[in-house]
Amino acid sequence: MQYLLLICNDESGFASLSPEERSAMTAEYEVFGNAMGSRGVLRGGERLRPTSDATTVQVRDGKVLTADGPFAETKEQIGGYFVVECKDLDEAIDVASQIPGARDGTIEVRPIWPM
């Protein structure tokens, strides 16, 4: 089964990191990526720029409405994602628990729904 792992955390935390701390975090994500890669579960994943760089798009009455910011104002925002292929939810949970962002943020595990 395929799952989307959404990495949600408080962006202000990341913003207040020093350059050394940021590269340490990047290194941790590399370790995670390599481990999951050799386990054969990774199907994709990216880091996202913060919500200050986000744009929303809606179409209402034929008009395209564009605005600055994330689609919802929440304390935690999506900072990245992974797509994984796992035997079952327990395996997906195990993978999610090893994402560095799980330690101070939240990982949402969503089953992908093939059309």
Next chain:
Amino acid sequence: MGATRAEVEAAATRAFREEWGRVVATLIRLTGDWDLAEECAQEAYGLAVDRWRRDGVPRSPGAWLTTVARNRALDRLRRSRNEAAKYEEIVVASLNPGPSDGDPSGRDQSGSEPYEGTDSGIADERLRLIFTCCHPALSMEAQVALTLRTLAGLTTVEIARAFVVPPETMAKRLVRAKNKIRNAGIPYQVPPGHLLPERTVAVLGVLYLLFNEGYSATGGADMVRQGLCAEAVRLARLLAELMTDEPEALGLLSLMLLHDARRAGRLDSAGDMVPLEDQDRALWDSDAIAEGCAVLDAALRQRRPGPYQVQAAIAACHATAPTATATDWAEIASLYKRLTEMVPSPVVELNRAVAVAMAEGPDAGLQFVERLERAGKLAGYHLLPATRADLLRRAGRLDEAQAAYREALALVGTDAERRYLLRRLGETMPT
């Protein structure tokens, strides 16, 4: 050779209570379809009443029911064009029993047939079912509802009534839970070794919640809902049987038995709550107490203490004291101290305060209570001001006690507890 209607109905009722969980669990394992499993189990039960009246009650009702339900399921799968592949898969699997996944006992025999009433292997099916029902990815209310429906065999209407929600709400809750299991890929298994400890805690938590729902309602007139307690005890007993090297399962069973033993003494004829120290101990169930203590001893022999065992030990102190004044409060206070170390929680601290007050006097207990109030963690919990009120009353500080009882009355949930607090409040008023 037939059987009388009464005999058949008695046997069917017994089989229903004892076998439902097993039959459903086996069918889920076989078909992977929870709804199909329940429906076929239901049909088998319906058939049983007719057939057993005609042919007599079978030597092994469980095996009969499972076989019939299984055949029904295979029949339906074969006839449904979409499920032909699944039917093939099941037939092949049943001819080639393979190793089981995540089954710690290694006794899985679900692939072998026919079911001849042997317990080994079949018991494991219910273990798979319990752990799946109590998977942390399901909401707590879903876990409880699913456990009651599939393991205890309560109807949706019965479960709805127990939790005071409309039947449609409970029906939707069950549907959503089964959808989640299927759509999110919750595996139907006993969790693998490294997850077993935390998942076992989750299962025990569900059973304990169930027992507490039955033991004290959170609202309304009745404090005791006997049916849920009985189901919780039954499930705890099953879990203790299935997980013989998990002392906390024994601890939970002991705790339930010891609490349940006091049921007859908890309420007076007006339905009012009788405090522990005033209960007529002759009304307590001495057999249940004896069993509870024996189960606790068995747990403690494994030398792996845990929170349920400690709580059971506290309950045992109460249950074995011949009179309220003979209660070993010092021991209870020390057990609560142990418990706060294992499960730091303000409610446990509050109970410890009560024990300390009994062992060392109300002033000692008040120190604990005041510390809790300063920490602000139990705001809105009526037992905090109620406890303070009791301790102040016993310390002779009646004006302060009155104010505290009033605070508690503003927060209390059940009628029985409200009447109790009003009575105590009356005792603090100048005559």
